Amino acid sequence: MEDSSKSKSGGMNRREFLNSGLRFTIAIGVGAVAVRLLSRSQGRQMVWQLDPAKCIQCGRCATNCVKTPSAVKCTHVYSMCGYCDLCGGYFRPETKDLTTAAENQLCPTSAIKRKYIEDPFFQYDIDEALCIGCAKCVKGCGSFGNGSLQLQIRQDLCDNCNECAIARDCPAGAFSRVPSDSPYIFSGYDSKKKG
Numbered sequence: 001m002e003d004s005s006k007s008k009s010g011g012m013n014r015r016e017f018l019n020s021g022l023r024f025t026i027a028i029g030v031g032a033v034a035v036r037l038l039s040r041s042q043g044r045q046m047v048w049q050l051d052p053a054k055c056i057q058c059g060r061c062a063t064n065c066v067k068t069p070s071a072v073k074c075t076h077v078y079s080m081c082g083y084c085d086l087c088g089g090y091f092r093p094e095t096k097d098l099t100t101a102a103e104n105q106l107c108p109t110s111a112i113k114r115k116y117i118e119d120p121f122f123q124y125d126i127d128e129a130l131c132i133g134c135a136k137c138v139k140g141c142g143s144f145g146n147g148s149l150q151l152q153i154r155q156d157l158c159d160n161c162n163e164c165a166i167a168r169d170c171p172a173g174a175f176s177r178v179p180s181d182s183p184y185i186f187s188g189y190d191s192k193k194k195g
């Protein structure tokens with residue numbers, strides 16, 4: 001007697017169809033495991049990072065991180081910096097005397113260190129232990145300078161939460177998961193050559 005589950009076009013019967021479906025499902029499962037194992041063997045776990053090109057300096061990187069202080073810090077891409085005497089990331093806009101007096105500084109924690117190099121150049125270094133990731137300097141540098149001050153999640157400080165509490169509320173959608181072997185993103189500069 002003819003198998004009633006076989007199609008009129010002479011295709012596979014129900015059992016063959018189910019078996020092939022099962023094989024397909026198992027193949028996907030094996031493939032997914034293989035990709036995970038390969039990723040692990042290559043050290044390519046995924047971590048959170050923010051894209052400075054999207055950041056609008058809203059201030060939530062300082063307040064929303066589960067870590068205190070935030071795992072987000074200001075990073076200085078020196079290769080983009082103009083080594084300006086009048087640094088828009090260091091000085092408040094109304095500053096008249098370019099001195100390191102606390103009242104002249106944009107940074108609320110004095111985390112940016114200004115160092116004389118040679119006339120007329122100054123170098124600006126971030127003391128990460130003091131930085132709270134508030135982005136005030138990033139905004140100033142982006143408005144009046146070259147944009148060399150940029151926020152980044154420091155991977156050595158981040159808990160790599162399942163759901164990043166800053167990413168959830170970032171109004172710019174600047175956060176994404178990136179491979180752990182290439183965990184930093186710098187705007188306007190090749191991160192591999194950072195320095």
Ligand code: SF4
Pocket residue numbers: 050054055056057058059060061135151166169170171172173174
């Ligand atoms: S939460 Fe988003 S927009 Fe706000 S400072 Fe952080 S990265 Fe920038």
Ligand code: SF4
Pocket residue numbers: 073074106107108109110111112126130131132133134135136137138
């Ligand atoms: S202004 Fe804010 S983001 Fe910039 S160095 Fe100071 S604490 Fe860090």
Ligand code: SF4
Pocket residue numbers: 048064065066067071072153157158159160161163164165166167
């Ligand atoms: S993943 Fe967690 S620890 Fe890392 S920046 Fe986001 S909230 Fe902070």
